Amino acid sequence: MRELEEASNEGHRSSDGEVTEPTEDAIPEAEPTSMHNNPNQDANSQAKLGATSGRKQTEREDNLAGAEKKSDNKITYEIRKKPTNSIVLENFNSHEAVNGNKDDKAPFDMVKSEATYLEWLELESRLFPVRYYREQHTKAQQKYNIVRVLGQGGFGLVLLVNVEKGGPLYAMKVMSKEKIKEKKMIKYIIGERRALSAVHHPLIMSLIDKLKDNSNVYIIMPFIECGDLFRLMLSTRLKRFSYEEAKFYVAQVLLAFEYLHKMRVVYRDLKPENLMLDRSGYVQLADLGFAKLLDANRERTYSTLGTPDYMAPEIFSAKNCGYSFSVDWWTTGCLLYDVHGWISPFHTPDGNTMNVIKKIMTSEFSFQTSLSPTPKIL
Template structure:
């Protein structure tokens, strides 16, 4: 049984990140502009295009056309160089398209080693390794986050498999809110992972700098949405994250998030499927796990006098042509995953982990609720005077929401507590109705 991860490394204590975050500037390949409500962009950059003034009167245009058209054509054919050859097609990149760090790594003299990098500073310490900010020697100032793991220490603690699992997971990822693994290599003593560097700190530090040490509802909603998308993507790959907390949610320069630290993650099998949604299931317009599908099968002939014709088992068309949404939904949640490991951080542990009942992907949705609660209220809901008291509260104490600060009311017909309870019993994310 593995040990519980306790506490976190305080990045601000060693000056790993700036104390203030820059105004968002999105890369050309990313979002057009940050939507992060934490930031406001007061700088306005005006791009001026130089133009040449010409006489646009009809007489001048006609004269120009009559007297100089043939001469201009002949001169252009004689003086202009041949057009340059078409550029070679650019190979497809990952979500960071146009990222020069890929080319810089490829241009480095193989095989890649620690000697190719200049160590700048330590960014943090994890359970199985340390993360450093490094610069590629001979490059153009490309920065990377390098996780360095001591192979002897890993072997002595029986954690070589965990390090290998983290490398495999990072190699699968291609998502705007998850890290990019540029390369990995080994020396006689170390295993090294070369990853994307986030200069904006983490959500824990950002929350600590806000008034009352909590985020506004708009900001919390923004971060929660991006984390939700990242978790769903991981689950579709068969990855249970198991370590969501503000310290592990990094902030990029442009204001968007990146999940980090996958050394506690669990890889499992997942079987994507189309399932029939029972009546009363919350639609995809809310937080239900699913999506509406277009009609694929041809419809049956409409009988005379019928107000509606049956198209198939899951969709109907009314007499005025309005389609009711399909009741099929796509699911890719690794609900069959089971682990007996005792891993996580005390304040975020799900009850089934504490009780030793075995757990699956539902623990990520429990932790997602704790994460959102902490962003809104500045503290986790079950924190006790010590670790034992915290674990007891998670298992035995009911969830209570404080009266202040006030947050938006839940959607009609379902309460926040209902969402929380359903996520615990169905293995789906908060907001989904129980499966029948």
């Protein structure tokens, strides 16, 4: 069992995370003023009548402005009342993004240089909370056909599906509601679905569609043809990864983490099995089940979870002081060691989890004798 998950002190995220469209209060119409046919009506009475009409028009404009202000306050409150309690979208019209009047993703094509890349990251960080908390309650129009079984997961099957024969292939993750409830993983499944819906990065897997019925929850993702990095490591065990190959894969992980951390998301479960390889050989960071959107003010979490061989020491004392993005950099170092030596730095021959934790807490590890000085310095 590579997974370790304990009950956490985090508050449960509500499944009702919809950012709703505010409804404007009804604005009473001004009562019409009739003109009596009085031939003796003088200019003073007409001026008085005009002034009254002008005041009523001003009151209507004030009421309209007040309604709009109330509407704006409501949409801000709807976003702030989520579990993070501090998400504020500054200088961004969330009405347009929620209603689809404005594209809620910054186009990656705009990245032409380091300056435009940083600008793209900044735009994404503003748009990410809108995508994360938006919940679209629409029934899927597609009917997926099962091609074959890809594998067995912790909560169910992973299927290869398509919409029509000869069409694009997708990976469908089938998760049993009963098993999710039994293992108390509801908030993690909801978090994974929200994270997959919100991420927009070429090196991170995203969501295609989501479905559910009385028994299961279904998440449809792109199908990555070449399997995961762990399988590639097994197939090349005799020659191992070179220094340049290791840098190639780890550099992509660094870019993916740079994006997630800018979005205030900590990943927490990096390992070779969660790095999928596309047909061009590039990485797709998968399995966002343990990803966590941190509070902008506190930016700490207190869950004890992950894969033991790759968990950072602060995770094991999380209930006392918590941890933040640093745990992802620890797992990146473990991955870099892993792709060089084919074994995690804190692995124990007996496979005893408690012995692994003890080695991690005391930072007891030694480099492989086959490693050259350059990888050791890295």
